[in-house]
Amino acid sequence: MIFNYNDFGLFFIVIDKTINKEIFLLRIGVKKNTYAEDMFSRMYDGIFSELINLEEEYETYYQIEYKSLEHFLFHKFCVPDDVIKDFLKLKSENEDYTIFYKKNIYSYGDYGIIRYAFETLYDKITNILLLKDYEN
Amino acid sequence: MKIKFDFVTNSSSTSFVIITYDDFTLENFIESVGIENKSIFEDIFEDLFYSFKQNMKNIQGYRHRWMKDGESMEEFIERLFSKETLDKIIDAQKKGYNVYIGELHSDHGENESFFCTDAFIIDSKKMYIDATVDGW
Numbered sequence: 001m002i003f004n005y006n007d008f009g010l011f012f013i014v015i016d017k018t019i020n021k022e023i024f025l026l027r028i029g030v031k032k033n034t035y036a037e038d039m040f041s042r043m044y045d046g047i048f049s050e051l052i053n054l055e056e057e058y059e060t061y062y063q064i065e066y067k068s069l070e071h072f073l074f075h076k077f078c079v080p081d082d083v084i085k086d087f088l089k090l091k092s093e094n095e096d097y098t099i100f101y102k103k104n105i106y107s108y109g110d111y112g113i114i115r116y117a118f119e120t121l122y123d124k125i126t127n128i129l130l131l132k133d134y135e136n
Numbered sequence: 137m138k139i140k141f142d143f144v145t146n147s148s149s150t151s152f153v154i155i156t157y158d159d160f161t162l163e164n165f166i167e168s169v170g171i172e173n174k175s176i177f178e179d180i181f182e183d184l185f186y187s188f189k190q191n192m193k194n195i196q197g198y199r200h201r202w203m204k205d206g207e208s209m210e211e212f213i214e215r216l217f218s219k220e221t222l223d224k225i226i227d228a229q230k231k232g233y234n235v236y237i238g239e240l241h242s243d244h245g246e247n248e249s250f251f252c253t254d255a256f257i258i259d260s261k262k263m264y265i266d267a268t269v270d271g272w
Contacts, residue, residue: 028177034170035258036181116250124176 003083011105016131017098027128046108054099147243151269154236155228158262168260183247192236221266
């Protein structure tokens with residue numbers, strides 16, 4: 001799942017932290033040196049560009065200041081309570097599910113491919129980022 | 137003066153050329169684009185195939201609306217696409233292959249809208265598609 005205040009605000013996403021570009025492309029099913037590979041490679045780069053592991057950041061720098069990850073999300077980033085609950089519920093499904101964030105969803109510069117990923121292809125892409133099987 | 141009170145939308149279109157070395161079928165297109173048949177994303181490329189199929193016109197005698205006065209099709213192709221694509225077209229025509237030209241539209245559904253804004257080349261043994269003009 002994703003959360004962003006608006007197009008120009010902070011963007012949060014829960015991802016299986018074990019994913020990498022090779023797994024992403026394999027799950028999508030692209031062939032080498034083709035347009036499909038190029039397109040989904042750019043999509044991966046766009047999603048992961050400037051993406052920060054929020055939990056790692058919390059544990060490294062903010063644990064002393066905020067008593068829990070929930071407090072950190074609520075007080076530091078003003079993430080709404082119901083969104084935090086949804087994040088934690090999703091995280092409880094798999095120990096590799098991790099919250100990441102970036103300052104702007106379009107930081108990669110390619111507005112079109114990110115919009116396509118998180119609007120038109122939202123269910124399919126978020127399932128792949130969680131390494132879940134997609135059920136239509 | 138007219139005043140419009142509801143949504144104001146902006147649509148656009150971008151051009152492509154297609155050289156076919158084999159039948160322009162969905163099967164050949166999916167193979168050329170490089171997506172696995174079992175992929176959950178096959179449908180978006182199927183949509184792209186039908187967008188091309190609906191909009192492709194034989195280049196022979198075709199007058200593109202973006203052509204300048206007195207401009208030949210060869211000059212137009214080189215100006216809009218590239219010398220490389222022009223050479224491929226000339227070579228294909230000499231060998232008797234079919235060459236098409238057309239446009240994708242941003243207001244013809246979410247998938248065509250994305251591909252309309254993406255710049256790409258599909259180059260396989262069965263077809264060559266230059267849609268590099270499509271970058272916005």
